[in-house]
Structure formats: structure tokens, C-alpha cells
Amino acid sequence: MNILVVDDNKCIRDVIGAMVLASDHQPVLVDGHVAALEKLRRQVIDVILMDIEMPEVDGLTLTRMVRKEFSQWIPIIFLSANDSARCLAEGIKAGGDDYLTKPVKEEILNAKILAMARIAKMKQQLDEANKKLEMLSCIDPLTNVLNRRGLEQELDAVWQKNIRQRGELSLLMLDIDFFKAYNDNYGHPRGDQCLQRVASVLAATLLKGAELLARYGGEEFVMLLPSTSLSQAKNRGRNIIAALNQAEIVHEYSDVAPRVTVSIGISNSTLGAKDPLALIEQADQALYQAKRLGRMQCVLFQKMTTAWCLDK
């Protein structure tokens, strides 16, 4: 482990450094706050041994600075000649984790380093598990694409980026046609397989890394296309309908085709949406219109009279 020793007294730094080295850890010796912060920014540090009484910036202030700047928790053990209860309490309050009075006994120092490193490792594992859980909570387990929660999280960031770059953001809302009939006739498990196949056909049409696909609800998907103009979005919708035709997922109970098809509503950031939810709402309205006009087609928000149908 890399142990950062912060002490303005060279003699003490060297003694503590030697103890750290003797217990098979790597000491990183610094004389004050500037060098300490610099090391923390550039190097992985596992534990900090911090002197309290230092000129310019004392150990308590430096601890507050470390806690403010670095989100990852690094255990801090104070080293001080002052063994008063008040001093210890202040150290913990400032963000420190343990306290050792000088002169430091090597065995105790090692035991404290070990204990702190153990807690730090558990904290790291917990953080990783939380990150994984957070990720999983944004993924639809059936189709492996983003779920609604994941989409709404991403959409905010994509929307902001689009405003900054003054780009054109398109959003496609897609809904499988006559899916109830599919489920009712082929059964729910085959309905699930159908959703998986549709998701993979849709995912295969994504072009750039920034494009996103999400399962927005039961048989409804959303595609988010940054840097995509309205006319490009129209083409993308057309390509999706063609790709699904090619996939030939049989649906004998659909009124529009003997295979699974989708209807698509398209919105675009240039069409007046004030926020991401309005963009979704616009696409949803266009989708409603696509269904009303006969399904298996794309409709643009506000341009509902110029909806076009693809060859059926």
C-alpha cells in the first residue's frame, strides 16, 4: 500500500517512513499541504498519516481540504503529540478516522494502518457494488437495452449537451403493432422472445456511439439520436421499418402485415419542445397519429398531414 506521511518535521517523517517501509508498505513523504494535495492528485494513496500541528495549513484544515476535493474516501490517521480528548474529537470531526499520539509505536501504527486499509477495501467493494446496482437499475432485463429510468437519466444529459452544441436532437418512439394479438395467440413467452428480437433489430440500426435505445414501456421503445436532423430521422425511421420487414418475425394475427411491424412517432429539438419530457410527449403524439393512420409507418410531430407510408 502507498502510505502518505504528512509532517513538517523531517526527522519524524523519516522515522515514520522507516516504520512504514519495515511493514512492507511504500511511504510517500511530504512536508505540508501543497505537496500532500499534489501527491493525492497524481498518485494512488491508500492511507494518510497526518501531523496535526503544521505551519501554514494544519492537519485539521488539510483534512477538510482533502475531504472536499477527493470524493473517494482515503483513511486519515492523525499523528499528534497532543493527546487531549478535545484534540481527538476535533480531528474526527474534521474528517479524520483515527488518532495516534507521538511518539508512535511501530506495532500500533501497523495495526492501525491494517485496520484502516481493511475498511477502505470494504468501502471500495461497496462503492463498486452500488455502481453495478445503479447500472442494473437502468437496464431492462428482458431486452438488455436501457429501461425508462435509464433513458430519462441519459436524456437529461443528452438534452443539455444538445443545447450547448446547438445541435439537432431527434427522438423516435416506436410501438409494436398488434402486439396484444401476438401475445394472445402465441403466448407470453413467445411475446417476450419477440420483444427481444425487435430490440436487437432496433439496436442493430444504431449508428454512432452516442445513439441510445431504450425499452420505454411494455412493447414501446425509444431511440435517441443526437446530431440527427429531421430529414435524417425520417430516413432512420424508414430504415427501421425496412429492417423489421427483413427480420421477418412472423405475426399471422396482425392486420397490417404477416410479420411484426412497428409504428413510429418522431420528434426533433427544432420543433419547439421546451424540455426532454416535451420531446417525448411530441413523439408520443406523433406515434398515436401513426397508429391512427394505419400503423407500420412514421409520422413527424406537427406534420401529421404529411405522414408517409412505406410499401406494405
Ligand SMILES: Nc1nc2c(ncn2[C@@H]2O[C@H](COP(=O)(O)OP(=O)(O)OP(=O)(O)O)[C@@H](O)[C@H]2O)c(=O)[nH]1
Ligand atoms: N410478452 C410480453 N407482453 C407484454 C409485455 N409488456 C406488455 N406486454 C403486452 O403488450 C400488449 C400491448 O397491447 P396494446 O397496448 O393493446 O397494443 P397493441 O395490441 O400492440 O395495439 P396497437 O399498439 O394499437 O397496435 C399487451 O397484451 C401486454 O400484455 C412484456 O414484457 N412481455
